[in-house]
Amino acid sequence: MTLAATRPRGRPARTARPVEETRSAILEAALKLFSERGFEGAAMREIAALAGVEHSLVRYHYSDKATLWRAALARLIVDMNAHMAAGWRTTRRQPPLDRFKATLRDYVRYCARHPEHARIMVQEAMGESDRVAWIAEQIVGPQHRALTRLLRPLMDQGHLPRVPLRNLIYMLSAAAQSPFTLAGEVRHAYGIDMLDKAEIERHADALIALLIRD
Amino acid sequence: MTLAATRPRGRPARTARPVEETRSAILEAALKLFSERGFEGAAMREIAALAGVEHSLVRYHYSDKATLWRAALARLIVDMNAHMAAGWRTTRRQPPLDRFKATLRDYVRYCARHPEHARIMVQEAMGESDRVAWIAEQIVGPQHRALTRLLRPLMDQGHLPRVPLRNLIYMLSAAAQSPFTLAGEVRHAYGIDMLDKAEIERHADALIALLIRD
């Protein structure tokens, strides 16, 4: 009893964009909506719409909602590692303390560009879902091990406050991320756009001043 | 065509608990679920169930989902103000720097006991909802004004790093909250319970060491 002139089923003629572009668009949309509304709050149909695609296609590429979530986060990590590694290489021959300062600044820039990162971490870190375990194992573990190697010698030389490394890492990351994670709040409370280049650098300066003792 | 022996409609005989207790239970449940799953993710029926109440009753006391959310957050603020004000009074005759340290410690304790607070802030701070505006006006504004009055003289005396106050406030709060907001992650990554008394005090020590220069 179909009466409206509906488009026929199936793959449309005139092929659209290449597959990798489609997958990429889906992951990007997923990241945005998961970070804005949480896992349950983000609807797959909405993610599909944002990626300009039908909702069944999302389930074709990523069979589950959970699978989609994991794929989106995996991409986030790859991006972050690439960003930080690039910055790390460009400071190759500098003295360790300067190198650390540059890395901090680089991390602040990353936080500004990818506020979804911290937001998703917070959203998932409480519930009983197995997503927490996945995050802890895939992301937090490696990241903290790397940070420990970086921070310990600096602390031994007195450039950092002498506190348990674990606590320092959590304070450091949170302090770097916070104004960008809460950018909407800052905008409403202060009328300031945290994504402004000058604001980002100002915050990097503040973080360095807070941490480093030289 | 009802065939099962269903309980009759209406208020049940043998009155249950007093109203204020019911309302309180609802707000508590709401706070828990909103913080764990976000505004959209938390279902009113689930909130009701957690409060041991039928879902229509939630809508009787708090007509909207949005209204319920506001009521829950309002209660959170009242609790926080009470907690912090109490601590503030007990340090009455101490020198300002000691008083500030004690306040920091007290704030860390509050963060440990109420991780929902920070989690909800993060969850709402991005979307376009009017809840962000509400938070900025009702919570962030007053809080930051009070903190500014507290921090400025200490910074002038060189007890704090000389950075823009706004950035300092965001870094300070985030650093205090972070390991408790992410308690689930910490548990998975380090096998440590952040709600343990010793861990809480350890983090307070770390925060004080990070901030204060004397």
Add this chain to the structure above:
DNA sequence: TTTATTTTAGTCCACCTGGGCAATAATCAT
């Protein structure tokens, strides 16, 4: 060419969602 695989879109479903509404006992005011 024919055939199999890949990538896309449409449809259906059982379930859950927030909200609306009526029923009803408890409580309070008169």
Add this chain to the structure above:
DNA sequence: ATGATTATTGCCCAGGTGGACTAAAATAAA
């Protein structure tokens, strides 16, 4: 005692949800 108000429940609804399944064109393989 009676009538209004308060606090609670049960039930209904239109709309949205994730997921299973089908239809069909594009592409690769034979």
